Amino acid sequence: MNTIGQSFANLISAAxxxxxxxxxxxxxxxxxxxxxxxxYYFYIKSFRPKHNNPENNKxxxxxxxxxxGVFVLALSGLxxxxxxxxxxxxxxxxxxxxxxxxxxxxxxxxxxxxxVPPDSQVSFVLRRNPDGSxxxxxxxxxxxxxxxxAVAGKEFVAYSAICTHLGCIVGYKxxxxxxxxxxxxxxxxxxxxxxxxxxxxxxxxxxxxxIDENGDIYAEGWV
Amino acid sequence: xQKAGSEESCIKKFVRWLIDRTGASxxxxxxxxxxxxxxxxxxxxxxxxxxFLLAFTGIIQLMFYVPAFGExxxxxxxxxHFTESVPYGFVVRGIHSYAATLMILLSMLHFLRVYFTxxxxxxxxxxxxVGIVAGLLSIASAFLGYSLRMDHISxxxxxIGQSLILQLPGGEWLYSLIFGSGSFDEVIPRFLAxxxxxxxxxxxxxxxxxxxxxxxxxxxxxxxSESEPTIPFYPNFLLTELAVAVVAIGALVTFSAVFxxxxxxxxxxxxxxxxxxxxxxxxxxxxxxxxxxxxxLAGIVIPSIGLLILVIMPWVDPLHSRHPMNRRIATTYxxxxxxxxxxxxxxxxxxxxxxxxxxxxxxxAIAVALVMGYVGFRLTSKPVPPKKTQKQRxxxxxxxxxxxxxxxxxxxxxxxxxxxxxxxxxxxxxxLSENYYDAAMLFGSSIILMGWSLFVAKIGLVDAKYxx
Numbered sequence: 001m002n003t004i005g006q007s008f009a010n011l012i013s014a015a016x017x018x019x020x021x022x023x024x025x026x027x028x029x030x031x032x033x034x035x036x037x038x039x040y041y042f043y044i045k046s047f048r049p050k051h052n053n054p055e056n057n058k059x060x061x062x063x064x065x066x067x068x069g070v071f072v073l074a075l076s077g078l079x080x081x082x083x084x085x086x087x088x089x090x091x092x093x094x095x096x097x098x099x100x101x102x103x104x105x106x107x108x109x110x111x112x113x114x115x116v117p118p119d120s121q122v123s124f125v126l127r128r129n130p131d132g133s134x135x136x137x138x139x140x141x142x143x144x145x146x147x148x149x150a151v152a153g154k155e156f157v158a159y160s161a162i163c164t165h166l167g168c169i170v171g172y173k174x175x176x177x178x179x180x181x182x183x184x185x186x187x188x189x190x191x192x193x194x195x196x197x198x199x200x201x202x203x204x205x206x207x208x209x210x211i212d213e214n215g216d217i218y219a220e221g222w223v
Numbered sequence: 224x225q226k227a228g229s230e231e232s233c234i235k236k237f238v239r240w241l242i243d244r245t246g247a248s249x250x251x252x253x254x255x256x257x258x259x260x261x262x263x264x265x266x267x268x269x270x271x272x273x274x275f276l277l278a279f280t281g282i283i284q285l286m287f288y289v290p291a292f293g294e295x296x297x298x299x300x301x302x303x304h305f306t307e308s309v310p311y312g313f314v315v316r317g318i319h320s321y322a323a324t325l326m327i328l329l330s331m332l333h334f335l336r337v338y339f340t341x342x343x344x345x346x347x348x349x350x351x352x353v354g355i356v357a358g359l360l361s362i363a364s365a366f367l368g369y370s371l372r373m374d375h376i377s378x379x380x381x382x383i384g385q386s387l388i389l390q391l392p393g394g395e396w397l398y399s400l401i402f403g404s405g406s407f408d409e410v411i412p413r414f415l416a417x418x419x420x421x422x423x424x425x426x427x428x429x430x431x432x433x434x435x436x437x438x439x440x441x442x443x444x445x446x447x448s449e450s451e452p453t454i455p456f457y458p459n460f461l462l463t464e465l466a467v468a469v470v471a472i473g474a475l476v477t478f479s480a481v482f483x484x485x486x487x488x489x490x491x492x493x494x495x496x497x498x499x500x501x502x503x504x505x506x507x508x509x510x511x512x513x514x515x516x517x518x519x520l521a522g523i524v525i526p527s528i529g530l531l532i533l534v535i536m537p538w539v540d541p542l543h544s545r546h547p548m549n550r551r552i553a554t555t556y557x558x559x560x561x562x563x564x565x566x567x568x569x570x571x572x573x574x575x576x577x578x579x580x581x582x583x584x585x586x587x588a589i590a591v592a593l594v595m596g597y598v599g600f601r602l603t604s605k606p607v608p609p610k611k612t613q614k615q616r617x618x619x620x621x622x623x624x625x626x627x628x629x630x631x632x633x634x635x636x637x638x639x640x641x642x643x644x645x646x647x648x649x650x651x652x653x654x655l656s657e658n659y660y661d662a663a664m665l666f667g668s669s670i671i672l673m674g675w676s677l678f679v680a681k682i683g684l685v686d687a688k689y690x691x
């Protein structure tokens with residue numbers, strides 16, 4: 001009973017003024033396809049393949065060029081109506097990346113100071129690339145050993161993990177106290193990200209860090 | 224007149240050259256028996272048209288879909304963004320969604336036509352089996368496809384799929400093959416790949432199906448009436464197909480502009496969501512699962528047995544005659560199968576989010592089987608003799624409607640084309656002012672009218688001599 005009442009209410013709301021356009025379109029669809037199907041029915045009923053009717057040929061032969069014109073125009077109009085929306089879509093369509101709008105960004109927590117012993121690294125992902133575009137950018141957090149920390153003036157540093165040469169992922173090598181790219185043996189200085197040796201030319205972009213009173217480390221963005 | 228005539232013969236020469244060199248002369252010599260013009264015979268062709276539309280709109284959506292879950296359900300957001308913010312995104316997704324539903328509906332109707340008219344009779348048994356495989360693949364692809372939206376319906380579908388796989392023998396192994404670790408971040412890219420892969424497989428199976436139809440021709444009339452005159456496939460039938468395809472595409476565009484495709488609630492971990500209902504073609508299976516019997520039995524074993532009997536029917540059915548009223552086994556079983564399917568569909572549809580008591584379902588199933596079995600038995604109790612004579616109109620009396628159509632064909636076609644171009648112009652105006660919904664609606668209506676003007680012009684151009 002409930003479903004019947006509901007469908008009745010739906011019918012009433014479908015007929016209301018705001019939906020009149022939708023209703024009109026549906027009527028149009030039903031009319032155009034219904035009438036066409038009826039004509040199609042009569043058309044197939046009167047197919048007589050073995051019977052060439054010269055009368056009918058006479059009826060249409062004078063308009064032959066006109067009908068060819070109609071055919072060609074309809075086809076070209078059709079193609080235009082496919083292309084116009086398709087080109088618009090391909091030209092103006094955008095893709096969502098990351099699914100996070102710039103307004104809601106919160107700096108991600110990387111780790112706690114206690115979890116990262118000296119001379120070790122932690123990998124994390126930033127929601128923005130160094131050029132400011134949204135994306136997923138891998139990065140590394142490094143707890144510098146004492147001598148390096150004295151040079152850098154801070155214990156924790158973080159850099160982009162994407163090698164500036166060809167985009168391999170770099171890592172911290174504790175035996176040599178250097179950031180190392182395994183692809184083409186590029187070495188970076190962990191205190192400032194500059195190139196020491198190897199094919200890379202540009203330094204690694206540095207990540208701005210913030211350590212709160214609990215010892216949690218946050219990535220604030222790019223320096 | 225002279226000039227126009229020589230121009231046309233030039234085009235004709237080129238077309239003949241093209242047909243000859245592409246080796247398509249085999250196809251152009253194909254003939255279509257008149258009984259195959261009945262709308263009943265159009266379901267299969269329309270279903271394959273839907274497949275082409277699905278491939279086309281699918282490729283466009285692939286450029287905009289982000290197959291990732293992340294923290295915020297990125298896949299859902301990308302679908303919503305495509306539907307709401309990309310120009311004509313709603314039309315592309317609407318066509319994809321409605322065409323998928325229509326393809327399955329039309330395949331089912333096509334199956335019923337083939338089954339009940341006994342078109343699977345020798346030598347077409349394998350065409351029939353390959354067709355059933357294609358139907359199953361299209362349902363699988365549709366299931367994978369609607370799981371990609373990542374709304375509450377998709378999540379329910381994935382969950383049911385996962386638990387079904389896990390309960391199979393060797394389920395753990397199969398589960399890790401299909402779902403990876405099972406987290407959405409791994410399931411979504413896999414489902415996207417499987418969705419496209421199954422669709423590609425379906426394309427190959429369909430080509431096989433078409434090849435077999437071409438090799439064996441369309442089945443003769445089921446009532447054993449005498450062989451009838453035929454019409455050429457090229458250009459008469461091919462142009463009819465073209466016009467009908469254009470009308471169908473226009474209708475789909477208009478419909479998806481007026482009723483943009485649905486998108487359920489966004490799934491996020493820890494948020495209460497209504498229980499999703501599966502799509503209608505899976506509802507019967509879902510209702511079986513809801514009765515609480517073993518899910519493997521309900522979801523896989525029982526439907527497989529029901530289907531397997533349909534598959535072996537060409538070899539079980541004695542087929543003394545192809546008329547449905549002369550084939551007691553096939554007709555009775557077919558009616559019972561359709562009855563049970565519709566009963567389960569309705570039961571599932573009317574009890575959303577509730578369990579179905581097993582006893583009720585069992586009693587209803589037995590009742591439906593008894594009623595449909597009785598109907599089938601009664602329908603097949605009197606053999607129908609083969610129809611020897613065909614009703615032919617005498618040469619003098621021609622159909623009034625067709626005579627009127629032929630006499631006025633030029634202005635009907637012209638008027639249809641002019642109104643189509645008026646609608647198209649309005650559409651362009653809306654398009655330029657970035658009013659995409661109205662533009663799509665007007666373009667769709669215009670495409671429908673252009674389809675009909677193609678059809679009318681085609682009647683005047685190539686069909687006139689075949690009409691009484």
